[in-house]
Amino acid sequence: MSPDALAAFAVFAEHLNFTRAAERLRISQPALHVKIGKLARELDRPLYHRVGRRLVLTPEGEAVARFARAHDERLAQFLAEFAGAAPRRPVVLAAGQGAYLYLLGDTIRAVLAEEPTRLRLINCDHRQMLAAVRTGQAHLGVSVLDVLPEDLTVAELATFPQMLFVPEGHRLARRRSVGLRDLDGARMVVPPQHRPHRVLLEQALRAAGAGWTVAVEAEGWPLIAQFVALGVGLAVVNGCVPPPAGVAARPVRDLPPITYHLVHQPSAMSDPRITGLAQRILARA
Template identity: 45%
Template sequence: MDSQMDIPRTNLDALQSFAVFADTLNFSESARLLHISQPALHAKVRKLSEQIDAKLYVRVGGALELTATGEQVARHARELLAFNQRFVKGLAQGQDAPVVTLAAGEGAYLYLLGKALSRFSGAGASPHLQLLTRDRDESIQAVRSGQVQLGIAPLGTVPADLRAVRLTSVGQVLVVPRGHALTSRKTARLRDLKGAQLIVPPAGRPHRELLGRLLQAESVQWQPSLEANGWELMLRFAQLGFGLTVVNACCHIPNGLVAIPLQGYPSLDYHVFHAADRPPTAHVQRLMDALLAHGDHWKTR
C-alpha cells in the first residue's frame, strides 16, 4: 500500500472523515469537527476498515493509536482531502491553484531559507507556498503523515522511510557581550563555559540536551540563567544581559553582542527531505532545486 493505494471500493467521504479522525484519534471530537453524529463516524471508519480488510486503529490503554495500515490510509486520505480543497479553490478562483507545502523550524525560515524561497516564489507561474513552522521531530512527522510534501531539519541519521539531501552545514557560535574576556579569542572552547550563566532552550529540546552532554563530557559545571525557546529569544535575552548563549552560526547577531566560533560542538547538517514512497511532483522538485541551489547562501552574507 502506498500514496497511490488502490482502494476502489472506498469513497471520498469515508476517507475524508478518516483523515479528520486520524488527526484527533478521538471519535467525539472528530464527529464534532465533521458535524455528524459519533455513531455515524464509527460506521464510516468501520466500513472503511472492512473495505480495506485491515485494522486502522487499536486501543492502547485509554488511548487510540493508528496501526501501520491506518497511518498509510490516513496519509492517503489527507492527500486526497488537500487535493480536493485545492481543486475547489481553483474552481472558485477560475484557475488551477497548485500548492507546495513545507515544514521547517523558525530559525531555518529566518536565516537559511529566505533567499531560496524568494527566488522560488518570484519565478514565473510558481505555485502557492504553504509554510508550516515545526521543529525537527514535528517536521519529520508532518512529512510522514502527508501534511506537508517537504521538510527541512538537521536530521543526523536519516530515517529509512525518508529520502533526504544535505542542504547545508551550520556550526555553532558562543555569543557574549562586547567587552567580555573571550571577545579577543578567534575561537572558544567548551571548557571556556566553566561556571557560565547560560541562556538555553527548555529541558528536552535537542540543542539543550546535546550542549549539556558535551559540557558534562568536559566536566564543565554551568548554570542555566534563563530558558527561552528559539534563537531569536535566546539572542534577545543575551542582549539584555541575562547571560551567554550558544546558537547556530547562521543567526543574525544583535548589536552589543559578539559571536565566537565554538570548538567541540559538532556542526549540524540540515537536510531537505520527503517521504520515500512519495516521489516529488514537478512543483515540489522545483522547490527542492531552489533550496539546494541557495542552501549555502547564508555563508556569504
C-alpha cells in the same frame, strides 16, 4: 474503502484529536469514531494508538493518511482539468522557526511573488515535520535531523558550526574559538527542557566536566540571542543565527556542526511543482 472515510481519516491524522477533527468535518465525535473504526476493520490493521495522553498514528495509519491525501489531490486535479481550469493545489512546506528565519526566506518570497497561491507553510518542530511528510500533510520538510529517516528521501541543505553567543565585553569574546571547558561556571540561556538542542548541549557539557547553571529558558533563537544581548547569560546557537548588536559569536570547537536537511517522500519528485520548489530551496541554500 469508502472515500468519505478516507477523507475523514486524513483530517483526523492532521489533528490527532477527535474533538478538533469532528469540528472541522462538522460531524459528531461518535460518528467520526465509527468511520475510523470501520476503516481500521476493513484494513484489518490498527491505525492509531495512545502514548500517554497523545494519539499517535501507527505506520499503517501514516500510510493510509498519505494515500488519503494523495487520492484527494488526484481527484482535485482531475476535476480542475475536466473543467478546463488550472490546478490550484499548493505545494505544502513544513519547517521550524530557524529554517524559516535563516534559510528559506528568499525562496519563499520569490515563490509567493510569482504565484501567491502556489505555496502553503506549516510551522512545526522536526518530529512534527517528519510526521507531516510521512502522512502526506506536507510535500517537503526542512529541519535539523539527529537521525536520518530510512523511509524518506533526504538531501543536505546547509551545514553550520555551533557558536557561542557572548556579550562583547565578556572575557570569552577575546577568544577566536572556545571549548566546552571554557563554559565551566557559566550562566546559560537555553531552550526549555527536553528540546533536542538542550538535551545534546547538556550531554556535551556533562561529558566535558563543565558545570553550569540556567540563567533563563527561552523558546526560539531570536529570544535567546536577545537575552544574551541583555547580559542575562551565554548561549550556544546554530551558526546560521546572526548575532545582535553587542554580541560576539565564537565557534565551539568540541561540538559537532549542525546540518539542515530537505525531506520528502521518494515519489514526490514525480510532481513538477514539488520538484521545482525543492530545486529552488537546494540552490539558494
